[in-house]
């Protein structure tokens with residue numbers, strides 16, 4: 001599943017090809033995505049210029065002359081920029097055709113992706129307005145994390161993966177951030193100290209930034225089956241390293257299951 005770093009990598013990858021370009025057409029071959037694409041959307045978009053390419057959580061926001069497109073890649077979506085005449089392959093559901101002769105093409109085998117258009121403030125759109133802070137927001141700081149962990153018995157790993165509290169911390173990144181912050185994934189959230197919260201906020205940002213940076217250099221083949229950017233894998237400390245020596249202390253990495261997700265940790269470095 002594309003996670004926040006892959007979506008940000010996609011945003012950076014498409015930005016130079018779409019910003020400043022005029023939309024010639026929206027060609028929809030399969031309108032039945034997670035929500036049906038309205039029949040009149042192509043007409044609404046034709047002739048508009050793309051002003052900017054932004055992101056909120058896992059939504060790409062294409063700001064147009066009169067409104068904003070909200071694109072979500074769902075479970076299996078990917079975007080490519082290619083000449084409009086390029087042959088279509090299975091699951092190529094739509095093309096946003098630009099005046100450069102290139103098209104932004106969405107491929108999504110499972111069709112959990114979505115495309116919405118709003119003429120209002122995109123941040124006030126029902127899909128976006130209730131989203132928790134981004135990991136890079138000033139709002140997401142040690143005090144915020146510490147405050148939301150108070151009185152919560154839930155494991156700290158599950159808390160940081162809860163998108164109602166902070167968006168974009170997927171399983172890989174939660175595992176890696178907890179390792180870097182030296183915190184055991186199964187610790188009760190309420191046991192975190194303010195100092196640990198500070199380490200964890202920093203670790204979450206570091207891990208995501210690293211993934212974005214690495215993903216950004218390998219746009220064409222950056223998504224593996226589990227969403228881990230290929231080249232990021234070589235830099236993992238615990239994720240899928242069960243039994244292998246901790247890169248810090250040589251103790252074998254352990255695995256566990258939490259909320260049906262795999263957890264990896266070093267029993268010596270993480271407390």
Ligand SMILES: [Zn+2]
Pocket residue numbers: 246247248249250251266267268269270
């Ligand atoms: Zn260790």
